[in-house]
Amino acid sequence: MIISAFTKFRTSKPTQIPGLCFRTFNTSPQNNFHVAVLGASGGIGQPLGMLLKVNRLISKLTLYDLQHTMGVAADLSHIETPAKVKGFVGKDKLCEAIECANIVVIPAGLPRKPGMTRDDLFNKNASVVRDLVACVADTAPKALIGIITNPINAVIPIACEVLKKKCKLDPRRVFGITTLDIVRANTFVASLSGVSPLEVNVPVIGGHSPETIIPVFSRATPGVKVSEDKVKTLTKRIKEAGTEVVKAKAGTGSATLSMAYAAARFTNSLLRGLAGEKNVVESSYVQSDVVCDISYFATPLVLGKNGIEKNLGVGKLNKFEEDLVRKALPVLKKNIATGCKSESRYWFRHTFNGLRCRKIYKFPS
Ligand SMILES: NC(=O)c1ccc[n+]([C@@H]2O[C@H](COP(=O)([O-])OP(=O)(O)OC[C@H]3O[C@@H](n4cnc5c(N)ncnc54)[C@H](O)[C@@H]3O)[C@@H](O)[C@H]2O)c1
Numbered sequence: 289m290i291i292s293a294f295t296k297f298r299t300s301k302p303t304q305i306p307g308l309c310f311r312t313f314n315t316s317p318q319n320n321f322h323v324a325v326l327g328a329s330g331g332i333g334q335p336l337g338m339l340l341k342v343n344r345l346i347s348k349l350t351l352y353d354l355q356h357t358m359g360v361a362a363d364l365s366h367i368e369t370p371a372k373v374k375g376f377v378g379k380d381k382l383c384e385a386i387e388c389a390n391i392v393v394i395p396a397g398l399p400r401k402p403g404m405t406r407d408d409l410f411n412k413n414a415s416v417v418r419d420l421v422a423c424v425a426d427t428a429p430k431a432l433i434g435i436i437t438n439p440i441n442a443v444i445p446i447a448c449e450v451l452k453k454k455c456k457l458d459p460r461r462v463f464g465i466t467t468l469d470i471v472r473a474n475t476f477v478a479s480l481s482g483v484s485p486l487e488v489n490v491p492v493i494g495g496h497s498p499e500t501i502i503p504v505f506s507r508a509t510p511g512v513k514v515s516e517d518k519v520k521t522l523t524k525r526i527k528e529a530g531t532e533v534v535k536a537k538a539g540t541g542s543a544t545l546s547m548a549y550a551a552a553r554f555t556n557s558l559l560r561g562l563a564g565e566k567n568v569v570e571s572s573y574v575q576s577d578v579v580c581d582i583s584y585f586a587t588p589l590v591l592g593k594n595g596i597e598k599n600l601g602v603g604k605l606n607k608f609e610e611d612l613v614r615k616a617l618p619v620l621k622k623n624i625a626t627g628c629k630s631e632s633r634y635w636f637r638h639t640f641n642g643l644r645c646r647k648i649y650k651f652p653s
């Protein structure tokens with residue numbers, strides 16, 4: 289299945305994902321980039337590791353997890369591509385795995401089960417992202433950080449707050465990976481309109497939850513000719529596509545394979561930007577001021593040597609899309625506040641606990 293997908297990339301649209309090539313398809317030059325995957329033994333981590341191993345822009349691939357990473361690394365290391373693979377298991381190996389990485393991709397954390405929302409994952413996953421990003425700040429402060437862990441809308445603000453407190457925040461370098469929403473939008477529109485999915489591009493903006501995922505069909509290329517009703521049905525399906533997979537997997541997890549594909553596509557775009565390629569555009573949920581009164585939003589971005597080179601903004605929307613944005617904003621604001629507040633509370637508790645070790649001054653009575 290994977291071979292035929294790659295063959296398609298190569299034959300139909302060779303420039304779309306130039307880094308993704310098997311040995312015999314090798315046309316792109318080797319580059320010496322180091323990518324670290326944190327949460328590499330999981331449902332997303334393993335197929336993502338494989339897709340990165342066959343990426344010719346990567347010379348070093350480090351895989352970190354709390355469990356099973358050595359086996360995953362040994363397995364991947366037998367693939368006949370140049371990237372050198374190394375596994376790291378356990379918290380004391382985290383910094384070593386990240387050291388000098390150009391890109392850190394984070395799929396670590398719990399996935400949903402049927403009946404849960406992404407927000408229900410916040411309590412478990414917030415601390416995972418906080419601890420991993422804190423280590424990135426200390427060991428690879430110039431790395432581009434791509435976060436997959438849910439809930440994306442709230443954990444990206446946590447990541448930025450952690451970096452800010454360590455005086456290492458460069459908002460051009462922190463990304464919430466929302467590519468799967470675009471991949472789904474392209475696939476669903478293509479199957480409806482009969483156009484090849486390789487040719488379709490539907491911008492998706494906002495965030496990553498049913499209320500905040502906003503497909504922008506009015507700017508899809510090639511021009512999408514579907515009725516207003518169909519646009520409504522498609523929009524609903526894209527917003528709820530994650531739940532569609534969670535239900536189908538019946539308690540065994542959420543999207544892993546399509547997500548690994550989406551993260552590999554996103555990482556490849558980051559790599560192409562780092563390699564100096566011009567006009568690399570990919571959407572992501574980032575710290576942003578393109579929408580009034582909201583500090584994080586997903587929009588198309590031009591990527592370059594330092595991450596975001598230019599935020600292309602929301603662009604022109606039709607009435608239906610404007611309404612979707614209007615409805616998304618309060619939800620997004622709440623999610624962002626949850627992330628920022630939790631980080632401040634954590635920081636305060638941490639500092640306060642430190643202070644408690646010292647003698648507390650009491651006013652003389
Ligand atoms: N952004 C998106 O579009 C998108 C899509 C799909 C899934 N997700 C999210 O991705 C996350 C991972 O999903 P999955 O299906 O791979 O889950 P999984 O349970 O299969 O894998 C998670 C992995 O993370 C590891 N892990 C947990 N805590 C860790 C820590 N502190 N340090 C290092 N590794 C740690 C686990 O050991 C496990 O191997 C979930 O939060 C899920 O909701 C996001």
Ligand SMILES: O=C(O)C[C@H](O)C(=O)O
Pocket residue numbers: 399400406438468496529530531533534542543
């Ligand atoms: O839906 C989920 O929980 C995983 C992911 O966010 C998705 O969109 O598939």
